[in-house]
Amino acid sequence: AQKITQTQPGMFVQEKEAVTLDCTYDTSDQSYGLFWYKQPSSGEMIFLIYQGSYDEQNATEGRYSLNFQKARKSANLVISASQLGDSAMYFCAMREGRSYNTDKLIFGTGTRLQVFP
Amino acid sequence: DSGVTQTPKHLITATGQRVTLRCSPRSGDLSVYWYQQSLDQGLQFLIQYYNGEERAKGNILERFSAQQFPDLHSELNLSSLELGDSALYFCASSVEGRDNEQFFGPGTRLTVL
Numbered sequence: 032a033q034k035i036t037q038t039q040p041g042m043f044v045q046e047k048e049a050v051t052l053d054c055t056y057d058t059s060d061q062s063y064g065l066f067w068y069k070q071p072s073s074g075e076m077i078f079l080i081y082q083g084s085y086d087e088q089n090a091t092e093g094r095y096s097l098n099f100q101k102a103r104k105s106a107n108l109v110i111s112a113s114q115l116g117d118s119a120m121y122f123c124a125m126r127e128g129r130s131y132n133t134d135k136l137i138f139g140t141g142t143r144l145q146v147f148p
Numbered sequence: 149d150s151g152v153t154q155t156p157k158h159l160i161t162a163t164g165q166r167v168t169l170r171c172s173p174r175s176g177d178l179s180v181y182w183y184q185q186s187l188d189q190g191l192q193f194l195i196q197y198y199n200g201e202e203r204a205k206g207n208i209l210e211r212f213s214a215q216q217f218p219d220l221h222s223e224l225n226l227s228s229l230e231l232g233d234s235a236l237y238f239c240a241s242s243v244e245g246r247d248n249e250q251f252f253g254p255g256t257r258l259t260v261l
Contacts, residue, residue, distance in 0.1 A: 075254050075255065134179065139190075
């Protein structure tokens with residue numbers, strides 16, 4: 032069964048430093064998608080970045096990059112130059128393969144990131 | 149603003165009651181997904197509708213039901229509510245079949261007393 036694992040319940044980082052949030056996944060599908068979402072204390076889910084299983088290059092979106100290592104089944108989020116506003120819960124998610132005829136997402140348990148001055 | 153709207157934002161009710169949560173997807177999105185976020189279970193998929201038809205079902209209780217109407221808005225009905233149903237309920241929408249994100253609504257926070 033598909034599964035997403037986030038082993039870091041909480042992370043601290045100093046402002047302007049880079050931080051890596053870990054995510055590993057388990058799937059038997061060849062085609063799948065990996066997502067990262069940010070959830071601030073206000074509760075909304077904000078899309079950050081997407082990586083397709085066939086994408087050869089790591090995805091980047093501004094200060095966010097996804098370190099995709101397919102053989103290791105990992106999809107770590109790297110936030111460069113952390114800002115105080117980055118303090119939030121971060122969720123890694125996977126879209127099941129197309130063979131399941133649905134784009135539903137499976138989420139990890141999340142990592143709470145706190146950025147300090 | 150994701151373009152997905154959910155009402156109400158907050159809902160407080162008593163055990164045994166029934167409530168309806170409403171979601172309007174982004175313009176043009178045919179797929180609607182419902183997710184539940186609770187302290188116990190984390191974020192989990194409940195059900196998906198595509199253009200009015202049920203597409204996939206997750207860990208949705210029999211006391212819960214959903215539908216998608218011809219104008220593509222969706223409603224999640226929760227009945228015989230229990231304390232454990234207290235959670236944040238998200239609706240998300242997407243263009244099915246494209247490798248892009250699901251757009252999440254702001255959520256409805258349900259508190260069952």
